[in-house]
Amino acid sequence: MENSIDIKISRRNLLKAGAASATALGTSTMSAAQSAAPAHNLTTTVTLQVNGRTHELALDVRTSLLDALREHLHMTGTKKGCDHGQCGACTVLLDGRRINACLTLAVMHDGQQITTIEGLGTPGALHPLQAAFVKHDGYQCGYCTPGQICSAVGMLDEAASGMPSHVTGSLTERPLLTPEEIRERMSGNICRCGAYSNILDAIEDVAEGKA
Amino acid sequence: MRSFTYERPGTDAEAAASAAREPRTRFIAGGTNLLDLMKIEVETPVHLVDVNGLGLDRIEPTGDGGLRIGAVVRNADLAAHDVVRRDYAVLARALLAGASGQIRNRATTAGNLLQRTRCPYFYDTNQPCNKRVPGSGCSAIGGVSRQLAVIGASDACIATHPSDMAVAMRLLDAKIETVRPDATRRVIPIADFYRPPDGTPHIETHLAAGELITAVVLPKPLGGKHLYRKVRDRASFAFALVAVAAVVQDDGTGRVALGGVAPQPWRSEAAEAYLPDGAARVTDALLSGAKPTPDNGFKLTLARRALGSVLMEARA
Numbered sequence: 001m002e003n004s005i006d007i008k009i010s011r012r013n014l015l016k017a018g019a020a021s022a023t024a025l026g027t028s029t030m031s032a033a034q035s036a037a038p039a040h041n042l043t044t045t046v047t048l049q050v051n052g053r054t055h056e057l058a059l060d061v062r063t064s065l066l067d068a069l070r071e072h073l074h075m076t077g078t079k080k081g082c083d084h085g086q087c088g089a090c091t092v093l094l095d096g097r098r099i100n101a102c103l104t105l106a107v108m109h110d111g112q113q114i115t116t117i118e119g120l121g122t123p124g125a126l127h128p129l130q131a132a133f134v135k136h137d138g139y140q141c142g143y144c145t146p147g148q149i150c151s152a153v154g155m156l157d158e159a160a161s162g163m164p165s166h167v168t169g170s171l172t173e174r175p176l177l178t179p180e181e182i183r184e185r186m187s188g189n190i191c192r193c194g195a196y197s198n199i200l201d202a203i204e205d206v207a208e209g210k211a
Numbered sequence: 212m213r214s215f216t217y218e219r220p221g222t223d224a225e226a227a228a229s230a231a232r233e234p235r236t237r238f239i240a241g242g243t244n245l246l247d248l249m250k251i252e253v254e255t256p257v258h259l260v261d262v263n264g265l266g267l268d269r270i271e272p273t274g275d276g277g278l279r280i281g282a283v284v285r286n287a288d289l290a291a292h293d294v295v296r297r298d299y300a301v302l303a304r305a306l307l308a309g310a311s312g313q314i315r316n317r318a319t320t321a322g323n324l325l326q327r328t329r330c331p332y333f334y335d336t337n338q339p340c341n342k343r344v345p346g347s348g349c350s351a352i353g354g355v356s357r358q359l360a361v362i363g364a365s366d367a368c369i370a371t372h373p374s375d376m377a378v379a380m381r382l383l384d385a386k387i388e389t390v391r392p393d394a395t396r397r398v399i400p401i402a403d404f405y406r407p408p409d410g411t412p413h414i415e416t417h418l419a420a421g422e423l424i425t426a427v428v429l430p431k432p433l434g435g436k437h438l439y440r441k442v443r444d445r446a447s448f449a450f451a452l453v454a455v456a457a458v459v460q461d462d463g464t465g466r467v468a469l470g471g472v473a474p475q476p477w478r479s480e481a482a483e484a485y486l487p488d489g490a491a492r493v494t495d496a497l498l499s500g501a502k503p504t505p506d507n508g509f510k511l512t513l514a515r516r517a518l519g520s521v522l523m524e525a526r527a
Contacts (some may be wrong), residue, residue, distance in 0.1 A: 040216035040258065061217040061259075064246070084247050085314055097287075097316045103243045105318060108261060109216055155312055163291040166307045166447065171296040187447035188311025 020130035046107050050075065051119025061107050066090045068106035069116060077117040077146050081190075088189030091147040091154070092116050107186025117146035120153065128209065129153060132202035147190050152203045155185045159207070177207040212249050216392050219261045223425050224394040226260050231392030231421030238423060240283045241317040251394065253343055267425055276431035282321035282424045286310070286376065289320060292475050299429055300437035301456050305379035308396040310440040311448045317368040319425035324377050324387070324404070325416070328370035330359060341367045352504075358452065361510045362501040363473035369504070370414030372405070373450050374477050377443060381476035382456045384428045386428045392421040407440060407473035412474070435460040436525045440517050441470075453513045461524035463487035467518060472510055490519035
């Protein structure tokens, strides 16, 4: 199945590459400049380390990290909401730091460690935040939940390392994770069902356990 | 998204040379703004040069007591840096007022300076926009302009610069270090970095073709009280309607720069000389010659009141 996707993409790129070089011939300076440039490809091989497993993928360089996870590795726990970095549904951990998987290219993360919701816990051994979301009913439809949980994991690490936020009173003192702090630090994750109060309770539970 | 080729060069000079060979190249670092715009085909580069991995991710002291910030230092790391929090608090506050935790973990120092406007007509490829398609016209003039510029704009474009970080950098008189395609280097004071829109709003800075930002350098600390006040439509993760960055000394003198009002961070050394006289004198001078639209005249009042609030906090 993956092979058939690759073949299709390669053929489309071949057509686009043909069109691009035809355009380049339009001006002599550009064709001269391009002939001097080293060759680069529209497709590439990327090695992604996802949840401790190594995957080698042949990808169109346009492929976002999010699409690589969902469409190529078929790991659909990470959700596509807005695809523009506004909703946070695609949040994953890159070398332990939370990012929007939709706003980065897979090719930029060759060899880096990516953790998705599938890598945080298992049905029999939930991550403490997964357990807290269940306990506090921190969702309605559940679509934003993987992003909320991955974001909360990254956020708790940021706070534990002393990173301040917009609402932190003193920049030189260790921030305390008050509800106001948690709300501000989680503002990159939207829940259209409006389960915020229970999401906050779930995160507070785990934050207090850590403190 | 249009097709493009992708390259990871070995050095910053190679990156610049590569970008100069193909004029439709973009540098990519965090990608949080560029990829967003590429998805809707507002940006259509044919080649991307990845400038991560060139050693431009360090923060180090300079010989004269300042701080050199590598071009790809992430916004989150810069805001959390001990020296920035202690000596350049206005910069840390501005960074923390921008975007979301996820975006700050990827967005970079140079990328933040080069952010494109959030004018809705720049994003809407069905509408004329001189910044997106030079010569096509400006839909914002006479359109929905509540968020847009009140000063420093032109008949061709009334877009604002969206950055919070750049406002603090302008306040602190940061200097921008670059490498050019011929491997020569230069330093551009931030006051001379942004180009007024005039008739060519698509050209936003004085960077030459292929020129790559390598670092942003802060002069030695100013002391004083550092404040950043951002007024926006929601409490978090929104662009400024008006932002005020200020450093106020014990004697009442200091510096002021505004965000959200102009195509670039807005500061006037002549206007800030009035700081001991209060907010109204300062904003009258700083915003003299303003040409608000019927939608955004409120920004003039808002700027005065936001500065008044900042000065009150500075005295507290």
